[in-house]
Amino acid sequence: MKIFLDTTDITAIAQLSETGLVDGITTNPSLVAKSGQNFEVLLREICTLIKGPVSAEVTAPDHATMLKEAFHLAKIAPNIVIKVPMTQEGLKTCKVLSDQNIMVNVTLCFSALQALLAAKAGATFISPFVGRLDDIGLDGLDLIADIREIYDNYPAFKTEILVASIRNPAHVLASAKLGADVVTIPPDIFSKMFKHPLTDIGLDIFEKDWEKTKQQILKA
Secondary structure, three states, rough: OEEEEEEEOOHHHHHHHOOHHHHHHHHHHHHHHHHOOOHHHHHHHHHHOOOOOOEEEEEOOOOHHHHHHHHHHHOOOOOOOEEEEOOEEEEHHHHHOOOOOOOOEEEOHHHHHHHHHHHOOOEEEEEEEEEHHOOOOOOHHHHHHHHHHHHOOOOOOOOOEEEOOOOOOHHHHHHHHHOOEEEEOOHHHHOOOOOOHHHHHHHHHHHHHHHHOOOOOOOO
């Protein structure tokens, strides 16, 4: 499963990309607003740090302007993925872009039928939002299971399931068990995935026992 970071924090991207485990980045208008930075400058900087897909979202509501924005953003770097909303206008835009071999991420997906339409439009990624479904009393992971089942029924679909709106490491684990292709997660959740209290306890025991041997692997 691929791991994307859902952030515009350049410092976090630079630090966590050094692990070699970050496969891509997703951004959205809210994250850009939070950063307080110029969108295009931000994207160029991210694309120097990450060679995998970097999602950049269009903001226009209509197909014609979405296309103009998409072509403009796609010129920033070859790994830019155009992010479009799960609307009729968004899928019209997706179809045109995918026919021209431009990667597309269809965002704000909340139903399996929407995911079906996105796949037919040639989306590279579909982004179902599990956390927001949980927030209204539904089980967002049920949507991931439904999309996986539908996509597996039709091998011609090449759209990857990119699980978004992840709230905790348990969402990541469940998504992997359901066969999601990608998860996009905030940096803090990525960092939590490395941790387990028994790992910390074990390391502490090993360190104390090694000190007793009075040995060094690398000589001073």
